[in-house]
Amino acid sequence: MRYILTHPDTRSLAPAAAFSGRLAEAGLENQLDWLFGTALTGFPGLAQGGQFPVDLYQDKDNTYVRAELPGATRDAISVEIVNGSLSIQASRKSKSTEGEESVWFSRLISLPDDVQADKVSASYENGMLTVTLPRTEESKPRKINVAIN
Amino acid sequence: MSFFSTFINPASSVRAESDQHPPIRPRFEVEETDAAYGLTVFLPGVSKEGLEITDEDSELCIRGKRATAMPSGAVALHRESSDAPYELALTHDNTVDTGKIVAEIRDGVLRLSLPKAESAKPRKIAIS
Numbered sequence: 108m109r110y111i112l113t114h115p116d117t118r119s120l121a122p123a124a125a126f127s128g129r130l131a132e133a134g135l136e137n138q139l140d141w142l143f144g145t146a147l148t149g150f151p152g153l154a155q156g157g158q159f160p161v162d163l164y165q166d167k168d169n170t171y172v173r174a175e176l177p178g179a180t181r182d183a184i185s186v187e188i189v190n191g192s193l194s195i196q197a198s199r200k201s202k203s204t205e206g207e208e209s210v211w212f213s214r215l216i217s218l219p220d221d222v223q224a225d226k227v228s229a230s231y232e233n234g235m236l237t238v239t240l241p242r243t244e245e246s247k248p249r250k251i252n253v254a255i256n
Numbered sequence: 257m258s259f260f261s262t263f264i265n266p267a268s269s270v271r272a273e274s275d276q277h278p279p280i281r282p283r284f285e286v287e288e289t290d291a292a293y294g295l296t297v298f299l300p301g302v303s304k305e306g307l308e309i310t311d312e313d314s315e316l317c318i319r320g321k322r323a324t325a326m327p328s329g330a331v332a333l334h335r336e337s338s339d340a341p342y343e344l345a346l347t348h349d350n351t352v353d354t355g356k357i358v359a360e361i362r363d364g365v366l367r368l369s370l371p372k373a374e375s376a377k378p379r380k381i382a383i384s
């Protein structure tokens with residue numbers, strides 16, 4: 108209780124960074140950062156187990172899905188389109204004192220209808236996976252000149 | 257890990273808030289062997305060029321800027337990641353031989369090896 112009274116009300120300070128350095132216990136602080144960081148950005152349990160953050164972008168030619176997968180084993184990254192959804196699976200080898208263990212991640216993302224599933228490509232750079240999904244010709248914005256009489 | 261206590265000084269917090277994106281603290285792991293500390297920092301989106309590592313006054317500071325590779329004109333429909341840079345400041349005692357720190361970044365994972373100074377290594381004393 109005393110701890111709460113001697114510090115400003117941290118709950119009103121929204122950015123997770125505001126919590127940094129307030130707690131003496133490094134492990135706890137890290138965990139709190141982690142909790143608040145995930146709560147604020149709105150995705151549960153990123154990279155900790157199973158899920159990872161994903162962004163969806165679109166321009167006139169393509170839809171892009173970008174996923175944060177730091178340290179993933181390149182050979183084990185699998186990108187598939189199943190029933191109109193994009194399935195991303197990856198694994199990361201994590202070294203611990205007991206030896207190596209693999210951590211698996213997977214996520215299923217619903218795709219817009221206008222994706223040309225047979226022309227999908229993917230790249231992996233700096234720990235970010237970018238999947239490029241070309242849009243069908245019909246869905247691309249078109250300019251139609253209408254003659255006005 | 258008693259040798260590493262985390263700490264961001266008030267000055268850096270103030271500076272951070274004035275930026276467009278306040279830096280976020282990356283996820284990291286520390287391990288210890290007899291010869292060195294191993295630090296693993298997860299920095300997705302950061303390339304070698306966007307990374308800055310300093311060790312000053314027993315404070316190891318890692319700053320990473322993301323290399324955003326989205327084509328111009330692409331509009332975000334849904335975002336879960338952030339464009340904020342990463343910042344991690346860790347204090348250590350003087351048992352780290354700062355001249356021999358080795359860093360390597362690969363696929364968004366930074367691995368740092370911080371060798372212990374000779375004086376800090378465990379020593380077996382022979383009994384005569």
